[in-house]
Amino acid sequence: MTVAVIGSLQRMGRWAPDARGRLQQAAMELYTERGYDRTTTADIAERAGLSERTYFRHFADKREVLFDSTGRLEQLVVAGVRDAPADAAPLTAVAAGLDDGAQLLDSFGDDARARAAVVGGHPELAERELAKLSAMARAVGEVLRERGVPDPAAALTAEAGVAVFRVAFEQWAVAPGRPPFPAVLTAALAELRTAVAGG
Amino acid sequence: MTVAVIGSLQRMGRWAPDARGRLQQAAMELYTERGYDRTTTADIAERAGLSERTYFRHFADKREVLFDSTGRLEQLVVAGVRDAPADAAPLTAVAAGLDDGAQLLDSFGDDARARAAVVGGHPELAERELAKLSAMARAVGEVLRERGVPDPAAALTAEAGVAVFRVAFEQWAVAPGRPPFPAVLTAALAELRTAVAGG
DNA sequence: CACCGCCATGACAGTCGCTGTCATCGGTAG
DNA sequence: CTACCGATGACAGCGACTGTCATGGCGGTG
Numbered sequence: 001m002t003v004a005v006i007g008s009l010q011r012m013g014r015w016a017p018d019a020r021g022r023l024q025q026a027a028m029e030l031y032t033e034r035g036y037d038r039t040t041t042a043d044i045a046e047r048a049g050l051s052e053r054t055y056f057r058h059f060a061d062k063r064e065v066l067f068d069s070t071g072r073l074e075q076l077v078v079a080g081v082r083d084a085p086a087d088a089a090p091l092t093a094v095a096a097g098l099d100d101g102a103q104l105l106d107s108f109g110d111d112a113r114a115r116a117a118v119v120g121g122h123p124e125l126a127e128r129e130l131a132k133l134s135a136m137a138r139a140v141g142e143v144l145r146e147r148g149v150p151d152p153a154a155a156l157t158a159e160a161g162v163a164v165f166r167v168a169f170e171q172w173a174v175a176p177g178r179p180p181f182p183a184v185l186t187a188a189l190a191e192l193r194t195a196v197a198g199g
Numbered sequence: 200m201t202v203a204v205i206g207s208l209q210r211m212g213r214w215a216p217d218a219r220g221r222l223q224q225a226a227m228e229l230y231t232e233r234g235y236d237r238t239t240t241a242d243i244a245e246r247a248g249l250s251e252r253t254y255f256r257h258f259a260d261k262r263e264v265l266f267d268s269t270g271r272l273e274q275l276v277v278a279g280v281r282d283a284p285a286d287a288a289p290l291t292a293v294a295a296g297l298d299d300g301a302q303l304l305d306s307f308g309d310d311a312r313a314r315a316a317v318v319g320g321h322p323e324l325a326e327r328e329l330a331k332l333s334a335m336a337r338a339v340g341e342v343l344r345e346r347g348v349p350d351p352a353a354a355l356t357a358e359a360g361v362a363v364f365r366v367a368f369e370q371w372a373v374a375p376g377r378p379p380f381p382a383v384l385t386a387a388l389a390e391l392r393t394a395v396a397g398g
Numbered sequence: 399c400a401c402c403g404c405c406a407t408g409a410c411a412g413t414c415g416c417t418g419t420c421a422t423c424g425g426t427a428g
Numbered sequence: 429c430t431a432c433c434g435a436t437g438a439c440a441g442c443g444a445c446t447g448t449c450a451t452g453g454c455g456g457t458g
Binding site: 040053060 | 444446
Binding site: 089090091123126127128130131134151152153155156157159160162163164166167168170171188191192193194195196197198 | 288289290322325326327329330333351352354355356358359361362363365366367369370387390391392393394395396397
């Protein structure tokens with residue numbers, strides 16, 4: 001059926017549109033159906049109606065195909081921190097940015113949770129996710145520096161904030177009843193404040 | 200000259216001793232001399248006087264050869280957290296464990312800094328380091344749970360503590376005059392407390 | 399209308415990371 | 429002495445990833 005869709009769309013031009021999106025969808029399907037390590041990049045390309053070579057023109061490696069959303073997440077969070085009130089305390093500004101990110105992930109709903117299950121199920125993918133979140137922390141730290149926060153406070157606040165985000169996300173991804181992610185995040189941040197103050 | 204050493208030692212048995220250590224040393228040398236991506240696993244094995252196949256019997260992939268020390272670090276930190284006074288607050292217990300780890304890294308001195316430079320210079324290696332530290336955070340969180348700390352406080356305290364460790368390490372790795380790492384770590388932890396309290 | 403250059407894609411060959419499998423042979427236990 | 433053990437080598441093979449060249453609709457230009 002995927003083939004049929006591609007066939008009908010092909011009339012619109014030389015190539016079926018949205019090759020990148022088709023690759024992402026094919027990858028999610030295959031990683032879910034067979035598992036990450038029993039899926040080859042050639043499999044993904046074939047299901048998307050493309051050659052393996054073209055896969056690598058769109059994504060740097062076998063893992064990147066799952067991490068487009070992470071890039072948008074980082075942009076959103078960074079913008080949120082930058083746009084926080086100038087007089088907001090560093091951690092408060094970070095919390096504002098992360099809250100924007102939490103709303104985005106929440107809007108993805110079950111898709112975000114399905115993706116989290118796949119990523120969490122394979123070490124290579126989990127590793128890449130950590131790298132993406134680390135990049136987000138660096139970016140947030142840089143924005144804090146632009147806001148006048150000196151080091152190492154900027155780096156520490158950014159890393160702590162992203163750590164809270166990660167813990168809250170892992171909690172939310174497996175929580176029953178799909179609670180709103182922003183609420184989970186806010187609660188986690190409050191927990192951190194208590195833990196650091198009390199310890 | 201490496202060959203000469205191996206030759207003389209070979210008389211002590213069928214194989215030169217400490218194949219694993221030779222592989223680690225060869226890898227550090229080559230990654231430093233030529234860079235990570237211009238070194239093949241066959242190169243490493245050859246310099247260590249072994250076959251490529253044997254390399255993969257000692258290390259799971261091309262990256263792991265640099266991360267033996269991280270395993271020992273985790274064991275030490277976990278033990279330190281476990282052995283902290285039972286009435287110590289969670290973050291205080293974590294700080295005690297991390298301080299043990301800081302002393303270990305400090306004792307490695309310039310070797311630790313050289314290794315950090317190599318790891319920091321290559322995305323694949325940096326990614327693996329993040330994964331190792333994440334594993335350490337999980338292990339620390341587990342110990343906190345054993346100490347009676349409930350979730351999500353356990354996970355959050357562990358992640359925040361390891362985040363402080365990471366920031367302090369990056370700072371220390373490039374700091375002039377080689378300050379003692381435990382002191383850098385303690386200062387970073389104090390900074391975090393201030394940042395969280397103030398924000 | 400005829401031409402042309404653009405560019406996403408396909409095709410193909412090659413390198414390297416990593417694995418499965420079998421053979422080798424000193425050391426060690428019995 | 430023999431029989432086994434265990435670290436290693438040798439070799440074949442798969443899959444991730446790259447460099448390079450060819451293809452052919454599409455849009456603009458004369």
